[in-house]
Amino acid sequence: MVATWITPKAVKGRDSAIAGRGLVATEAIAQGEVVAVKGGHIVTTEDLRSLSEHLQNSDVQIADHRHLAARTEDEYESVMLFLNHSCEPNVGFGGNVLLVAMRDIESGEELTTDYAMFDDYDRSMECCCGRPACRGRIDGRTGSGPTSRRSTAATSGSPDTSVGGF
Ligand SMILES: C[S@@+](CC[C@H](N)C(=O)[O-])C[C@H]1O[C@@H](n2cnc3c(N)ncnc32)[C@H](O)[C@@H]1O
Ligand SMILES: [Zn+2]
Secondary structure (H helix, E strand, O other), X not given: OOOOEEOOOEEEEEEXXXXXXXXXXXXXXXXXXXXXXXXXXXXXXXXHHOOOHHHHOOOEEEEOOEEEEOOOHHHHHHHOOOOEEOOOOOEXXXXXXXXXXXXXXXXOOEEEEOHHHOOOOOOEEEOOOOOOOOOOEEEOOOOXXXXXXXXXXXXXXXXXXXXXXX
């Protein structure tokens, strides 16, 4: 079983105001609630880069050179979180695969993370999050990446407040 788990309080794949499809709350979610558990196959960075661009979209980096991702198109929808990036995210990692609400989230709000904090991603994208604090361009090296994320979660005992994810 490689499927991602999503809280019954949100639905994935809805049209997003930020980009493509997103993950949207369908009822209120309290700060600290687990909103998703990322699924997928554990693959190396080399394995991941051998997959199609579409399948690489499903990746979450869980350690240096290790990722969770769909390997086939059949698995894609079930592995995807459809979490878009925001420079003012409302969801962070509470561990390598747990995604946790960083504040109270209202029904109808899109759930977002800060991609720069969760991946050693060496490409960049123009950000369309529309938040006042938008940084304009996002890449995986403007934040502290998965290693720092793990340390933060381990030392604080609470979700990292500046993280991202898919
Ligand atoms: C894992 S997907 C997220 C789900 C995606 N919206 C979809 O429909 O499949 C990541 C991609 O979504 C888009 N994206 C996510 N957040 C964005 C943002 N803040 N600004 C622009 N594009 C974004 C980018 O194309 C990015 O490569
Ligand atoms: Zn932004």
